Amino acid sequence: MIKIEVDMALCQHYGQCVFEAPNIFKLNDDDKLEYVASADDSERDNVESAVDVCPMQAIRIVE
Amino acid sequence: MDSVAPAPAPAPAPAPAPVIIVGAAMGGLRTAEALRKAGYAGPLRVIGEELHAPYNRPPLSKDVLSGTVTHESVAFPQRAATADVEWMLGSRAVSADLTARTVTTDDQVAHPYAALVIATGLRPRRLSLPELAGRHTVRTLDDAMALRDELLPGARVVIVGSGFIGCEVAATARKLGCDVTVASPSALPIVRPLGPLLAAEILARQQAHGVVFRLGRTVTGLVGASRLEGVVLDDGAVLPADVLIEAIGSDCNSEWLAGTGLDCSDGVLADSAMRAVSVDGTVHDDVYVVGDIARFPNAMFDDVARRVEHWNIPTDTGKRAGFVLAARVESPEGFSDAVQTPFAPMPAFWSNQFEVALQAYGLPGLADDIRLLEGSLDSEAIVGYYRGDRMVGVVGLGMKAALLPYRKVIAEGGLSVLPAT
Numbered sequence: 297m298i299k300i301e302v303d304m305a306l307c308q309h310y311g312q313c314v315f316e317a318p319n320i321f322k323l324n325d326d327d328k329l330e331y332v333a334s335a336d337d338s339e340r341d342n343v344e345s346a347v348d349v350c351p352m353q354a355i356r357i358v359e
Numbered sequence: 360m361d362s363v364a365p366a367p368a369p370a371p372a373p374a375p376a377p378v379i380i381v382g383a384a385m386g387g388l389r390t391a392e393a394l395r396k397a398g399y400a401g402p403l404r405v406i407g408e409e410l411h412a413p414y415n416r417p418p419l420s421k422d423v424l425s426g427t428v429t430h431e432s433v434a435f436p437q438r439a440a441t442a443d444v445e446w447m448l449g450s451r452a453v454s455a456d457l458t459a460r461t462v463t464t465d466d467q468v469a470h471p472y473a474a475l476v477i478a479t480g481l482r483p484r485r486l487s488l489p490e491l492a493g494r495h496t497v498r499t500l501d502d503a504m505a506l507r508d509e510l511l512p513g514a515r516v517v518i519v520g521s522g523f524i525g526c527e528v529a530a531t532a533r534k535l536g537c538d539v540t541v542a543s544p545s546a547l548p549i550v551r552p553l554g555p556l557l558a559a560e561i562l563a564r565q566q567a568h569g570v571v572f573r574l575g576r577t578v579t580g581l582v583g584a585s586r587l588e589g590v591v592l593d594d595g596a597v598l599p600a601d602v603l604i605e606a607i608g609s610d611c612n613s614e615w616l617a618g619t620g621l622d623c624s625d626g627v628l629a630d631s632a633m634r635a636v637s638v639d640g641t642v643h644d645d646v647y648v649v650g651d652i653a654r655f656p657n658a659m660f661d662d663v664a665r666r667v668e669h670w671n672i673p674t675d676t677g678k679r680a681g682f683v684l685a686a687r688v689e690s691p692e693g694f695s696d697a698v699q700t701p702f703a704p705m706p707a708f709w710s711n712q713f714e715v716a717l718q719a720y721g722l723p724g725l726a727d728d729i730r731l732l733e734g735s736l737d738s739e740a741i742v743g744y745y746r747g748d749r750m751v752g753v754v755g756l757g758m759k760a761a762l763l764p765y766r767k768v769i770a771e772g773g774l775s776v777l778p779a780t
Binding site (some may be wrong): 307309310311312314315323324325327347348349351352353356 | 389417433435436524673674699707709711716718757758759760762763766
């Protein structure tokens with residue numbers, strides 16, 4: 297399992313992560329980010345890509 | 360009996376030359392990470408002029424100016440996979456020799472390489488005017504920190520240039536209580552990438568917050584002996600100024616490649632595998648170009664090579680170059696496959712100015728037709744950018760979730776229509 301953390305004080309809800317890891321991140325109807333805080337190891341590559349593309353660098357994988 | 364001398368031990372094989380990445384910003388970092396991720400286990404050296412380890416630039420025109428942000432808070436996290444990368448920071452490449460396969464740094468040391476990655480990026484263009492205290496640019500963390508100390512309440516700030524950086528810095532300086540004037544030869548701010556529809560709206564919102572615009576004007580002189588006191592425009596007006604911020608675009612850091620034969624006419628030309636291309640058309644299997652300096656074709660649009668100064672491009676091109684170069688080291692078959700894998704990264708950019716949260720996908724600057732698709736420009740809106748019958752770009756003011764399906768339309772070639780909602 298991997299644990300995912302988003303610094304919601306930094307997050308600007310751009311939704312770049314949604315494209316990289318659609319099973320983990322989504323924008324709700326109010327344009328706010330929602331995410332799953334833990335996921336199977338098979339999601340690691342996608343979440344790492346989401347970390348890379350976040351303009352605010354708000355996403356962390358907690359080891 | 361003659362004694363037989365023991366055979367000398369074989370000389371140790373010389374250490375293999377490293378892959379050398381020149382440029383230690385986001386593009387260089389992403390290339391190093393991608394090389395390791397794709398299985399390249401050999402030596403890897405990154406040469407960078409700045410003393411700071413790679414950091415995220417978007418906060419420089421916003422949070423870094425208005426807060427107490429440090430390098431730590433904007434630095435990219437370092438991954439375990441790249442822990443053994445050798446970082447040569449504070450070192451500038453001054454030349455390269457593609458035949459001898461060396462890069463020479465400013466201490467006159469020639470570094471042999473197995474493969475070279477060019478990631479030296481851009482530097483801000485400067486006005487050809489006398490050096491005075493009070494002149495600033497915003498490209499590096501050190502630039503932003505120096506500027507931050509002068510953006511005091513009541514400071515008279517003149518910004519020359521009305522692109523994204525100029526407008527973002529104008530908003531930040533205004534929020535800090537400065538008197539802000541933007542002078543620009545353009546008719547509207549940010550008009551080249553966004554078109555007149557949104558540019559007019561951004562102008563209105565900036566003006567509503569008290570930013571003064573002097574459009575259609577250039578800066579022709581400065582007033583002040585050692586410290587800036589004023590800025591002279593081409594209509595003769597003199598704007599009293601404590602601070603001048605130059606945001607008039609960028610030049611490519613490609614001078615160190617002079618004499619290599621590479622096509623450096625605008626950045627450095629690369630093919631869709633990010634391999635560097637010479638003026639004579641030679642494609643170099645062991646020389647790659649990534650980031651702002653790369654001029655490359657994007658299969659999402661056409662076969663025209665373009666430089667794209669958007670935030671996501673160093674990451675996308677760095678991953679591409681790392682993937683192809685790692686395959687080059689592994690096997691000829693793998694390399695051939697990697698080169699032929701299509702490359703069509705989605706350009707994406709953002710801008711925050713006052714309450715404006717602007718977000719864009721594609722290349723709106725290519726459009727010959729611009730249409731309001733949803734919402735209303737004076738609140739929240741989505742604007743579509745078309746070249747012929749294809750959508751090539753989309754920009755949202757707010758409406759972040761509603762924007763996402765349009766991104767998909769562009770990625771799929773721009774011809775499909777949105778499903779009715």
